[in-house]
Amino acid sequence: MSSDFEYDIFLCHNSLDKPWVQKLAESIENEDYNNRKLKVFYDDWDIIPGENNVLKIEYAMKKSRFVGVTLSENSINAEWPNMEWTMAVYNDPSGRRGFVIPIWLGNCEIPSSLKIRTVLYCRNNIEYNKSYTKLLALLRNQKLPRGQMRPSTLNSLPTEMLFPIEYADEVEEQLASNLLPVLKIPRHIWSGPVASLTYREVFDHLNRKVKGAHPTFMIKESRIYSFCDLNDKYCIFRELLTAESIEKNEITPWINNLDKKNGLIEMLNRTLRNHCYDLGMRYDKKHERFFFLPYGGGNREVSWNTGTRKSTRTIVKKYQKGKDGSIFWAHQSLQAKFLLVDNEIVLQIVPGWTFTSDGEHAISPREIGSLSSKWTHNEYNSSVFYHIRFWCFILSKGQEKISMKLAHDLSLEVDITPAVSDISVGIEGDQLSIEKVFEVAEDDTKADFNIDEIENEEVEE
Secondary structure, rough: OOOOEEEEEEEEEEEEHHHHHHHHHHHHHHOOEEEEEEEEHHHHOOOOOOOOOHHHHHHHOOEEEEEEEEEOOOOOHHHHHHHHHHHHHOOOOOOOOEEEEEEEEEOOOOOHHHOOOEEOOOOHHHHHHHHHHHHHHHHOOOOOOOOOOOOOOOOOOOOOOOOOOOOOEEEOOOEEEOEEEEEOOOEEEEEEEEOOHHHHHHHHHHOOOOOOOOEEEEOOOEEEEEEOOOOOOOOOOOHHEEEOEEEEEEEEHHHHHHHHHHHHHHHHHHHHHHHHHHOOOOOOOOOOEOOEEEEEOEEEEEEEOOOOOOEEEEEEEEEEEEOOOOEEEEEEEEEEEEEEEOOOOEEEEEEEEEOOOOOEOOOOOHHHHHHHHHHHHHOHHHHHHHHHHHHHHHHHHOOOOEEEEEOOOEEEEEEOOOOOOEOOOOOOOOOOOOOHHHHHHHHHHOOOOOOOHOEEEEOOO
């Protein structure tokens, strides 16, 4: 070790996490590096009774090559760990030196000043092994391992932690994606010349002519593009045209052309927004999320089919935050957009949450980020799968497919069954059977959050 340093790593932690941190410290000090053992600053080993704690910690940080910040539910609000990692961040505020290493045990929000740094995830044995291998490479001044990683020598850890993720169990596993295949789309796109119209002017025209969802269109280079037959004398866009030079194009060439396929996806996503508006949802443009408003000033519930049974889900709920009495609303939200995957059009569904101060207007981005991480940290595959199926139910209006209106007599149709793939490795005892999940009710999964864990109280109606 360089004469400038006495320790390879300083482990910042809360006393309640000591059993876990001591195991980590013992494992590190059992590792070889440059004809010696790695050395950890661990307070129980290195602070002598009667010694000035603050002075010793300041000294040890200056004499440590790295500082490992253990983040957990116990440490995130504790004074001593906060003081220690704040001191460490002060010495490397931008993260340029890579001096501070966040070690996340889960069940807490990662502070903003640590989010910019690469985090070592240690929420379970598999994550621990991958992170430990990376940490050792860093402490040994080696490049991060590539390809297949071999187990490190972790003599003091349980046997089940000796194998990284590459040593998965040979079990049949099914993976359900959040991509929904498009079943039907019109074959043609029509275009015609228009004056220098704005989107607002076209929308005003449509609002005067149409009730409900608008037909999809796009304006580009003084032409309007639509799935409507512009030659049809009853077409709603005809009176906007400035000439009869109408073009009819096959969709397939558009998919294979970079510029044109972006235009096609833009029109499809406009169709999606129109469809969600028609269902009564609002759109948070800043965060690109759709959500429902409260029902009659109170919580909103939806009954839906989860398989062979029905379930009721509360999608908008009022809460009181902490002890200050401030009110906020939690809305289950939807991020959705059309994508091209290998020249196939699919609808991507990303379930999430949005939070408002009054049931309509979003709270600050900082508060949204904090609440979202607390709301979703303990959701597993089956929970996310149910959220996706729920939004498929909403978008399809409870039917067997999602049908979105493109024009007067044209619709876009999307499958409500997510694309599924089979793999031959996984985790024994933790397989997700898609057929089984379709059969059980939502209440049989961990689809909802634990309100006690986030220190918010539901407001009685």
